[in-house]
Amino acid sequence: MDKSDSVLHEYFRRTRLPLAWKPLDMSNTLRIKKGVDIRLAGEPSLHCDNSPHPKVVAIQPTDFHGLTPKLVVKEGSSVQVGDALFYDKTFTTVMFASPVSGTVKEIVRGAKRRILAVTVESDGANTARDFGPWNGGDRESLVAHLAAGGVFGAMRQRPFDVLANPADTPRAIYVSGFDSAPLAVDTALAVDGKIEHLQRGIDALGQLAGSGGVHVGLRQGDNTLASLQGCTLTSFDGPHPSGNVSVQIHHTAPINKGEVLWTIGLQDVINLGSFLQTGRYSADRVVALGGSEMVNPRHVRTIAGSQLCDIGVAAKEGARIISGSVLTGITAGKDGFLGAFSTQVVALPEGHEPKFLLTDGWLSPGLDKFSVSRAYPTWLMPKKKQYTLDTNQNGEDRAFVVSGQYEAVFPFDIYPVHLIKSIMVNDIDAMEKLGIYEVAPEDFALCEFVCTSKIPVQSIVREGLDALKLELG
C-alpha cells in the first residue's frame, strides 16, 4: 500500500462505510468499536520470572463448567506428570492429569460431597509418564490420544461454553491470540520460545476442525503470531472485549443454531503442541501478576494449578487475590490455586468501607472514580490515567432502569438486555431467537461492570446457558 492508500484506508476505517468500498486490505483487520478498556493501576511489567517448582498443586473440577469428575486416584496415591486424576462422567475418555509428580494429598469436597479440588504434593522429581510423540494418524486416534493425555480437557465447546464433546466434529476451532482484559498477560511473553509448539498445536487443531478450519485472532499491530501457518489469521482492533473469542467468532462467522464450534486458549494450544511433540504432559503457563495491591507486578512462568503463594504472588494486607481477570476471575486468596484457564492473578483492595455521600459516595466530585458513563468528571482526564478500583459494588441492587448502557460495551448484533430478561423468565424459545448460542458469560462481563442497577449479569447468562443445555439434552 502506498501512502494515499493508507490514508484512504484510515478514512474508511473511521467512517465505517460498507466493506465493499474498502481498498483491498491484506491484513484482514476487523475494527471492534464497542467496549471499554478499564485502565487499572498495577500493570504487570514485561519482566518474566521463572517461578520455583510448586510444592503443591490443585486441579479444580469446578474450573471446567459442566464437568462431573470421576476420581481415578485416592488420597495417598502416587502419581507421575500426566497421570489421570479424574475423568468426566459424560465424556469418560477425557482425562484430567496431574501436572507434577508426587502424592495425592487431599480430595477437597464441598457441599453434597461435590469434589472441589484434587491436590497433589510434588516430590520435585517431575518424573513424567511417556505417551510417546505423536507421529500422525487419523482424527479419531488423535482425539483419543489427546483425551488420554489430559490435554483435551482444555477444549471448550460453543454453544454453552462447556467442556467439548470428543465425539463431535466442530465446524471450526477458534483461538484468541490475545487477551484484552485489564492487566492481561502479554502475548509475546506467553509464546516466547514456544512458537514451534504453538504451530504444532495449530496443525493438530487443523486435523480436528471441520470445514471451517482453525481461526486465530490477532491484536492489530502485533506481529508475534503473524507467522502461524495452517490457520486463518484475523486482526482485531479495538477495546476489550475484542480479545474474547466469542467476539472474534461473531465478527468472522457467527454460530448458528445447531452448529458446534470449539475454542481453546492460546497457551493451551502450546501445551497441546508440546504434548504431541514430546509425548509428555505439560501445563506450563505464563501468568501476569497485576493490580494495585500486587507487590512487584510482573509476569511469571509457572504451571497451571500452582498455589498462588508459591509462584510469587505477594499482595498488600487485606487485598482480594483473584485467579483470572478482574472481570471474570474467582476469588482465590493467597493460599488459593491458579485456575485451569487463568492466565493472570490480580490483587485488588477490598471495598468494605461504606462511602460517605459527600466525600466518596454518590454526591462526591469523584475524581478517582472510573465510569463508562460520564457521570463523574474523570472522563475528561487523560486516557493514560490509571485507576485504583476496589471491590465495592458502588451502589445497591436495583431493577433495570437505564437503557442503552450494555449495548455500548457489547460488540455483538444481539440485544443484551432483552436476552437477559428472556433468561430471567426462563423463556427458552426467546433465548434461542435472541442469540444465546453465540455468547458466553464472559462476554457480558463489561455489561455487568457498567450496570447502574448492579445486576449480576454473568451468573444470569450462565443460568440461561445451563437451562438451555438441559432442555436440549
Next chain:
Amino acid sequence: MKAIHNLLESVKPHFEEGGKLSSLWVVFDSLETFAFTPGHVTHSGAHIRDGIDLKRTMFLVIVAMLPCLLFGMWNIGHQYHLSLGTPSSIIANVMVGAWKVTPLIVVSYGVGLGIEFLFAGMRGHSINEGYLVSGMLIPLIMPVDVPLWMVALAVAFAVVVAKEVFGGTGMNILNVALTARAFLFFAYPKQLSGEIWIHDVATSKAGGLLVDGYTGATALGHLAGTVGMAASEASSTTMSLFEQGGMFSLGNCFLGLIPGSVGETSALACLLGAAMLIWTGIGSWRIIGSFLAGGLVMGFLFNLIGANAYMTISPVHQVVMGGFMFGMVFMATDPVSAAQTNRGKLWYGFFGGLFSIMIRVFNPAYPEGVMMAILFMNVMAPLIDHYVIEANIKRREKRLTPVAA
C-alpha cells in the same frame, strides 16, 4: 463522617428485626444508604464495578432540571408583576416564585415519597430513587396557582396507579410525572383551563388591577382559541401576539418570558438541561434529537398545508412554545417508559415530536399535545422495540438458511 457512621451504626439495632422500631426499617435503610454507599463488595462475576449508581444518575437529572426550576421561579414573579404592570427586580421576582414553588415541591415530595415508603415497607424492599426525579418534575409541569390538594391527589394517583401497581421503579409503562399531569387535566379540566397560569391573576382581575387586555392565558391557549376563527379575524387579534414585539414572539418563547407551567416556559433552560443530560450520557441524544426533528417536520408540514392561522406558525416557533422542549428533554427521555433499543429510540422520539405538534394543532381541546403524545408513545414503546427485536431475530434466522440448505 466517622461520627455520622457510628451514630447510624449505634441506632441500627433498634430498626433491625426484633428491634423496637423494626417497622421503620425501610426509613432507616434509605437514610443510611442515602448517606453512605454501603460497603457491599462484589461476590460473583466482575470484581470491580463502574462508579455509577442509580442515586448518581437521578441526581444528575435533577441538576439538569435546575436551570428550568430557577428560571421558572423568576418567571413566576416576572409574569406576576407584568400582569399588574408594576416594575420589579430579579430578587422580587424570585421571591414570588419561591413562595409559589416551594409548597409545590414540598407537597410533591411529601406525598410521593410517603407512598413510596409505604409500598417499600409493605413489600420489604428498599426505597428506589425513581421518585427523586418524578418528584421534581411534577412541580415543574404544574400551573402556578394550582391548588395544593390537587397536586397531592395527582401525585398519589400517579405514584400508585402508574408506578406501584406495576411493581415500582423500573417497571412502569407510563411516565409517572406525566401521568400526574394527565390526571389533573382529565379530572379537573375546568380548573386547569382557568386562570391559574399566573400567580394571583384571578384576584388581580377581580380587584381590577390587571393591565388592560391581559388575559393570563398561555401561548397555546391563545392559539387554541384561533381554531374555528376566520384566518383574517385570527391574525388581527391573536396572531399579532406571536409576531416580532408581541407577547409570544419567538424571542420571548425561546427565553421563556411567557406564562405557562412552572418550569416549562424557557426553551433555553430546557436546552441547557438537554446539553447536561447528553454530555453526561444520561439522557439519550437519540430521543432528544429525533423528538426535535419530529416536531420540526410536523410544524413544517402544517406550514405547507396552512389551512388555518395555527398552522402558519413557523416550526421553530412551534417547538419553543408550550411544554414541547420540556417534554422532549425530561419526559421523553425517561429510560423506563421510553423505547429501550437504540433504533427504537429514534422512532419513538420522532413520532413523539410529530404527534406533539399534531395534537396541539388538530385538537384545541388538548392544547398541551406533548403530554398526550409522550404518554401515547410510552404505550407504543414496547411495540416499537418489538419490531426492532424482530428484525434482529429475522437477521439471525436468515443467516441460518444457507447453512441448512
